Amino acid sequence: MKPMQQRLGLAVAAICLVTGSTLFAQEKKADIPYRENGHARHLLDIYTPSAPSSKKLPVMFWIHGGGWTVGDKSDVALKPKVLTDRGFVFVSTNYRLLPEVTMEELTADIASSLGWVYRHIAESGGDPNRIFVGGHSAGAQLAALICIDDRYLKKEGVPFTALRGSIPVDGDTYDIPKIILTAEHRQAIYGGAMPTFGHRQKFGNDPQKHIDFSAVTHVAPGKNIPPFLILYFPGNPETNVQARRLESVLKSADIPARAVGKGDSNHSRLNDDLGLPDDPVTVEFFKFLDEIVAKNP
Numbered sequence: 001m002k003p004m005q006q007r008l009g010l011a012v013a014a015i016c017l018v019t020g021s022t023l024f025a026q027e028k029k030a031d032i033p034y035r036e037n038g039h040a041r042h043l044l045d046i047y048t049p050s051a052p053s054s055k056k057l058p059v060m061f062w063i064h065g066g067g068w069t070v071g072d073k074s075d076v077a078l079k080p081k082v083l084t085d086r087g088f089v090f091v092s093t094n095y096r097l098l099p100e101v102t103m104e105e106l107t108a109d110i111a112s113s114l115g116w117v118y119r120h121i122a123e124s125g126g127d128p129n130r131i132f133v134g135g136h137s138a139g140a141q142l143a144a145l146i147c148i149d150d151r152y153l154k155k156e157g158v159p160f161t162a163l164r165g166s167i168p169v170d171g172d173t174y175d176i177p178k179i180i181l182t183a184e185h186r187q188a189i190y191g192g193a194m195p196t197f198g199h200r201q202k203f204g205n206d207p208q209k210h211i212d213f214s215a216v217t218h219v220a221p222g223k224n225i226p227p228f229l230i231l232y233f234p235g236n237p238e239t240n241v242q243a244r245r246l247e248s249v250l251k252s253a254d255i256p257a258r259a260v261g262k263g264d265s266n267h268s269r270l271n272d273d274l275g276l277p278d279d280p281v282t283v284e285f286f287k288f289l290d291e292i293v294a295k296n297p
Contacts, residue, residue: 025050026084029124034116039096044113045073046124047080047090056127058164058293059089061114065137065271068098068106068202075136078275086286089126091117095142103203103213107152110142115156130296132165132289133226136271140171144215144246148225160224164292167285169231169271172238174246176203176210179238216249227256229288231281233270234261260284 027048035042049057060083064071073092080090095109118128135143146152147166153159172179180200187194195201203213211217219225228250232243243259250257262270262281273279 026080028080034093034113041094041096042109042112043073044091044093044116046121046126047084047092048124048126049084049087049089053087053125056122056130057087057089057125058130058132058289058296059091059117059121059126059128060132060134061117062090062092063095063110063133063135063139063142064092065135065139066097068103068138069197070097071138077272082275082282086289088289089121089124091121091126098202099197103209107142107145107213108155111146111152111156111158114146114153115158118156118158118162129162130164130293131162132167132292133163134167134169135171136169137171137267138173140168141173141213141215144168144171144174144228145213145218147228148215148223149218150223160226163224163226164296165226165229165288167229167231167288168246169274170233170236170239170243170267172236172242173199173203173213174215174242176214177207178245179242180210182238182241216246219249219253219255221253221255225250225253225255227288227292228258229284230257230259231270231274231285232259232261233265233267234263235265236267239267258284258288 027050029046031043032046033042034044062076062079064073064075073094076092083090093110093113095106095113098106114133117131121128133143133147143166147163150160176199183198184194203210230243230247232239234240240261247257247259260281265273270281274285275282
């Protein structure tokens, strides 16, 4: 453990999780700062398998949701357990929130956290050149953006070749101008008050910023954009259409992408159930990871 971590008193806690008759064990390093002298939310958690491995393990970097205004890195449900069981290192990050900071600063926090992971995850048994990036809701927008718009990670010295896959879950803002137009068109037809801090305001109340924060804007061949598994709830027309939009734009640039919906669910359950046995979306999730890991052992 590095001296800075010793000074901060970072504890390694063994967690035992019981599912049926099977006992799973993992270790968690909590509240690791990813910026020196940073904000109280510049922290991440690392979950590792308790059994030592002779080789570096693939890494899942997870971004929580909450509309960019709330949420916490502890909102991970089953994912640390099921992924460490499958031989992954799992990282969950916090970031500063709107309206305390701008969307530019918030997104830079995600890139900074991933930069720290790239530089330091080998100390926890992870492979810095086999990183998957996932997130739910607002976290899905952030995951997609930093895996497509390479400007953020370039500033942190992270090459796109280190990214092996992206799994955005039920995001509605891969194409921000379209979601704003949809909401405002609906309001014009059906009436009702417009939100005072909706997508238009959150993304800067500037049409150019709305375009720039849209992952679809930056899709292009030859950038080493990783494969995408886009999970969504078909009962939500916004996330349904946005998932299909992102899938289509990625495929048009010859980037492997698949959008998978789960009807018997909702926005929160889709994310929370990820990892349940026999869950159809979990089956696709594991298949996506396993195929990529097998190609990059």
